[in-house]
Amino acid sequence: MAIRLNTKILLGFAIALSVLVATSITAYVTIQQLSRYTKLVEHSYQVLQKTDNLRLAIRDAQSGVRNYLMVSDTSYLRSYAxxxxxxxxxxxxLQALVADQPIQHARADTLCQLLDSQARELALYRAYPPSPAVAQALLLSERQPLRQFKGVVTRLRLSEEDLLLSRNRQQSIYQNLAPSAIIFSAVLAVIIVLWLFNKIVGELKANDRLRLELTRTNLDMAQxxxxxxxxxxxxxQGDYKVKITDSGQQQDRLASLGQLLNQMTQALDVAFTTLENRNKELDQFAYVASHDLKAPLRxxxxxxxxxxxxxxxxxxxLRTYLTQMKGRLARLEDLINGLLAYARASRAERQxxxxxxxxxxxxxxxLVVPPGFELVLAPxxxxxxxxRLSLQQVFTNLLSNAxxxxxxTSPGRIAISSHDLGQQYEFRVQDNGPGIAPEHHQKIFLLFQTLRDRHTAESxxxxxxxxxxxxxxxQGSVRVESVLGQGATFIFTWPKSK
Structure with a gap:
């Protein structure tokens, strides 16, 4: 599955940020461990230093008492004190320094006991009168405690030196690890950033190529x-011979649509050519009807x-029969004239x-309204x-129908009004005739449908x-509003020509 450019950028930055965070954590842990072992090394040095200080202090105290006993010089007592x-x-x-190490702490306790015992013994000999014999006795009594003291100190120092050696090794490890981890993480982060930059550049170039291709495709599609x-x-506009010459290189939906449009125009051209031929035949029929049929009627x-x-x-x-025959012939002529008018109603050239x-x-x-009728035109x-001819034909038929x-049965009255509907005008032709029952409102617009007796010449x-x-x-519509006995109103809409 292809990953979008934004996703790749976010993923790359997330990886780089993760590496940087890992580097920071590694450096922090390494530095913390290095600091910890540095303190431990320093602690071991302090323990060794304290043992040396104790050893020197007990030696100097013993030497001060012995020298005082030997030469009776009180200055040695100041060194002792x-x-x-x-x-x-x-x-x-020393006890506080080794408190976290049980074995070393036990040795420090033993050392303190030995020191307390030796301090009491030195205080006792200090009270004796100075003499070489007393000094010699003190020297002899120090040998056994001194050997014990040296043994405890030696064991304590050896154990602490082992700890110091181990801590020095750990300190060296972290001293070497910290720079290595930081350098490795930095190099890895640089590699990831360079890889990410290369990917972004590649994606941007691909997007540029795709944008150019889309631009060319859009221009071609627009054309x-x-x-x-x-x-x-x-x-x-009526030109059905026009064709599309598709310059597209591939067979896509637009090419198929162009072919269908060409087929449509070709079919329309054939259909309208056929329609023109049918219209010519209808004109010929109208000519034959108006001349060959009306001549025998005349x-x-x-x-x-x-x-x-x-x-x-x-x-x-017989005279009644002749009168009826004249009426039938007149009706037949009216029917022929009506058929011709209906056939030609929508075929006249519009001007x-x-x-x-x-x-x-x-x-x-x-032309069609007798003088006895009142004609009312609304403002x-x-x-x-x-x-003009089509609109005149509509008003002629409606007025003559009224x-x-x-x-x-009453003085005739015809009122004409209009209303602007925006794209159309609505015209109303209202009369005060006998009216039309609602069930006949659709019937009256059908061919040869009349509410009068079929033998009436005018109908x-x-x-x-x-x-x-x-x-x-x-592209208009026509309807009637009427109730029997209350006149009729014919309403039709007529478009505004642009």
């Missing part, structure tokens, strides 16, 4: 994405009219012009850039279907 006073002090100090954006804009209408004009002895029943809605509505009303109807289904059921088709082609 000085050494006799030092002997107990030196003995107590390829811009090419895809250009293709998308061209498709939105002939039949003319024939019925001639029969009414020429025949003078037609019965009332964006500035439209003043109040003027447009008045123009439409002059604030907008002026904006849009497809007039057609009014019923003339083809196509007008509101055309409104719905035109509005939805403009």
């Amino acid at each position: 000085t050494n006799a006073a030092q002997i107990p002090v030196q003995a107590r100090q 390829r994405i811009r090419a895809m954006e250009h293709l998308t804009r061209q498709v939105v 002939g039949l209408s003319s024939l019925v009219q001639w029969i009414e004009e020429e025949a003078t002895d037609l019965s009332p029943q 964006l012009v500035e439209v003043r809605v109040p003027d447009l509505v008045r123009e439409v009303a002059d 604030g109807l907008p002026t904006f850039l849009t497809d 007039v057609k289904y009014h019923g003339y 083809t059921g196509i007008g509101l279907s055309i409104v719905k088709k035109v509005v939805e082609d403009q």
Whole structure:
């Protein structure tokens, strides 16, 4: 598993810090041990020094008493007194120095007993009158205690010298170990730091190479994405022959996406070419319908009219039949005209012009609204850039629908208002006609669906279907709000052209 650069740096510093801590601990322990054994060596030297001092003090005290007895010179008694006073002090100090060593402490106790015995004996001989005989007796009585004293001192010194030798060896070991441990730890720390520095430099170089590679990859991806954006804009504008030439060296997801976009534009080009051909066929059908189908209808209408004009002895029943025939022919012509209008509703070329809605509505009303109707335009109807013909077609069908289904049970009234929704305008066309039951609100926008009798000439059921088709082609919506007997309000939204 690859370790990140930050982790490597932290790990290296942790190792270096651990080595430095270990070095510090080793140096501290070594120095402490060196200090300890130095004190022990000094302690052994002090013990040896005290034994020498005791040996010299007892010798000088004995010599002072003997010399006094031999020559009767009291100056020797001063030497005796000085050494006799030092002997107990030196003995107590020696006992204190060897208190941590039971064997040596026992020897020091024995030595103190011998010193006390000798001190008492010297004090006793000091009280005798000076004479060579007394001095000779003192010398003879000192021999046995002196041999014991020398034996104890020798054993104590030999044991302490062995301790001194061992302590000197330990001191030498720690004297040599401390610098070696410090130097080894320092060298190891330097090696670790150099290794860490080399790793960091290598990682930084690798990161630089990776950053350059990522920069090149990002530039390449940005160029390829811009090419895809250009293709998308061209498709939105209607150019379906545009292609992407992917300069990427590897077959990645962007290359696959580019190939799919090329396939999409090719499929769109084929589909829209086919659609254009179908539209041309529909135009041809409209031409045939408007000429080849309407011509026989006009002939039949003319024939019925001639029969009414020429025949003078037609019965009332026959005239009723002729009237019904004229109505059927008129309805059929209206259906053909409605179908043609529905087929062409969203295929007309859109031309964006500035439209003043109040003027447009008045123009439409002059054509489809009879004089007996009241037309109310709310203030604030907008002026904006849009497809005038499509908006005119919507208002024409809605106004003519309001007039057609009014019923003339009351004075006709049509009110038009608008509301700005931000990206769209919402228009409301409200009438005071008979209204529409809620269950028929969706039905009225279907082709050939009408709430009147199908034999009524004015009711083809196509007008509101055309409104719905035109509005939805403009990315808008249309609905109706109505209750039976309370008029109807048709509401549609219309986008603002940018």
